[in-house]
Amino acid sequence: MLNIHRHRAFHYINPNPLPFLLHFCTNTSPSTSFQVSYLIHNFGFSPQCANKLCSSYNVRFKTTQKPDSVLNFFTNHGFSKTQLHNMITxxxxxxxxxxxxxxxxxFQFFLSKGASNSDIVNLVxxxxxxxxxxxxNQIVPTYELAYGFLQSHKDTIDCVNNSPTFFGDRRVASNxxxxxxxxxxxxxxxxxxxxxxxxxxxCDMLKLVEELKDLGFxxxxxxxxxxxNAKITVNKTLWKEKVDAFKKxxxxxxxxxxxxxxxPYCMLVSIDKINLVMNFWVNELGWDAMALVKGSAILLLSLEKRIIPRAQVVQYLLKKGLRKANASLICPFIVPDKLFLDMFITRFEESSYLLKLYEENLNLA
Structure with a gap:
């Protein structure tokens, strides 16, 4: 458990050895540095890995006192053996x-903003x-900047949980x-x-913003x-694959x-979902795929729970001449449930049959 009031105790080594701390072995070869040996014997790293970590990160200590005190500090703050291993790696x-x-x-700063013990352990x-x-110079200004927009400490802390590098990234403020x-x-x-x-x-924010403005956004x-979101989330290769799926x-x-x-959400839909909706729309309903160009919101809807049940009702109405052939095919799918019932079921004499047809297909979802 995180304890910010008793931190003086963390200066001292626990008299009982921690379960993950093996006694430091002094019979390593003369060519093996003290730090490398410590990583090998306390964390199970291979000599090659330990040597690389020490040289890459400039790890420096000459006795076990400093690293042991660090590990005791994190253990007293709720970090497990596995978490410590991952962190030191x-x-x-x-x-x-x-x-x-x-x-x-x-730790004290994040706790003061409402972060939980587990939030901090997870973040670190x-x-x-x-x-x-x-x-x-970095964490506080970035936190306060994000808080200024979110007006919620919980939502601001969630930025850390969603992206652990968020408060340490200088690009956030500039973007x-x-x-x-x-x-x-x-x-x-x-x-x-x-x-x-x-x-x-x-790192490409300006280029993306200008591109979207050129597209008319x-x-x-x-x-x-x-x-x-779509432009950043979907890489160029996947974007082209989705474009090709639509062109098919x-x-x-x-x-x-x-x-x-x-x-714009339509480019966040999976290729499988694109093909499933298009196949149902074109091959099973016999409708024109071009209708979805300006009705691409339909691609976001559940095929089983929304599109299929409502399509059965719309098809019946078209077949019986109760809906004009040139009426919008998109409207029945995007209106809320109550409005759909009012507009396409209860207003007709066949309302009982239409409701049964709708509910039967809805229950199949």
Whole structure:
């Protein structure tokens, strides 16, 4: 359990050996450094791995006192043997640090903002490099910047849980400033922070913002944040594969762009889902795939729970001449449930049959 009030005790070594600390062995070869031997005997690293970690991260200590005190500090703060192993693998330099001066203030800061003990353990285990960031110059300013948009300590702490490198990444502040300068609404920035804060760690933000503006996206609209998410989340190879999946159903490159502008979430849908919906729409219903260009929101809906049950009702209405052949095929699928019942079921004399047809297909989901 994290304890920020009894930190003086952490200066001392527990008189009872920790279960994961093997007694340091002194009979290593003369060519093996003290630090390398410590990593081998206390963490089970191979000589090659231990040597690489020490040389790459400039690990320095001459006795067991410093690294043992570090491990006792983290153990007293709730870190398990496995978590310590993973943490030291990524940041062996921690064994040389003064945890009271370098680590404890950061724990205290996150605790003061409402982070739980497990939040902090999870954060540091996944990304111990956050402990190398300056509390005053990096962590606090980034935290306060994110909090300014989210207005919630819980949501701000979740940024750490969603992306352990978030508060140590200098790109976050510069990318947020760039978005503001390009007219991105505060609500959009808050949405990005809450749903996909990793997006704010991209190194190509300016290029992506300009590309989306050239495509006609308005930075002040909610769709801009979704489009930015899609552009960053979907790599170029996968993007091309999704475009090709749409083109297989008769769309052109321009059609894909229109669909993306209409509903940018459509490029976050899997290729399998694209093909399943298109196959049902074209081959089973016999409808035109081009109708989905400006109705790409349908691709986001559940095939079993939404599209199929409602399609059965719409097909019946078209067959019986109760709905005009040139009426929108998209509207019946995007309206809320109550409105769908009012517009396409209960207003007709055949309402009992239509409701049964709808519910039977709904229950098959």
């Amino acid at each position: 990524k940041a062996p330099w921690l064994l040389s640090c003064d945890p009271i001066k370098r680590v404890l203030p950061k 285990t996944k990304n111990p490099m956050v402990l190398s960031s300056s509390l005053k 947020i400033r760039l978005l503001i300068e390009n007219g991105v609404a505060d609500s959009n920035i808050a949405r990005l922070l809450k749903s996909r804060c990793r997006i704010l760690q991209t 308005d930075p002040s609209k909610a769709t801009f944040a979704v489009a930015l 159903w008769g769309w052109s490159d321009q059609d894909v762009l229109v669909a993306f502008r209409t509903q």
